[in-house]
Amino acid sequence: QVQFVESGGGLVQPGGSLRLSCTASRSPLSIYVMGWYRQAPGKAREFVASITTSGRTNYADSVKGRFTVSRDYAKNTVNLEMNSLKPDDTAVYYCNADHAGIPQFGSWGQGTQVTVSS
DSSP states (O other): OOOEEOOOOOEOOOOOEEEEEEESSSSSGGGSSSEEEEOOSSSOEEEEOOOOOTOOEEETTTTTTTTEEEEETTEEEEEEESSSGGGGGGGGEEEEEEETTTOOSSSOOOEEEEEEEO
């Protein structure tokens, strides 16, 4: 069973940036598609971005042009660089294996809290 650990969240002002990281109990490179998801207060968990082993990326329309998902091969991590953050980006961010925007593993990590506020 794969375990995911997210990190890098924090408090940032609107327009600011954060860089999140995700590690897994097995190499993320062995998982074809890794995805980022988020859950805001009172809302369902939603797809944010994903990346394949070949480097192909996909983004939710709400974050396209502002967020960038990438792989760090040296550290065996998957990252999410978030720029031009908005209050609506406030959520707990999670990572998981992904297929067509759907998380593939039933167990989730603790996630990392991102709060965008003045």
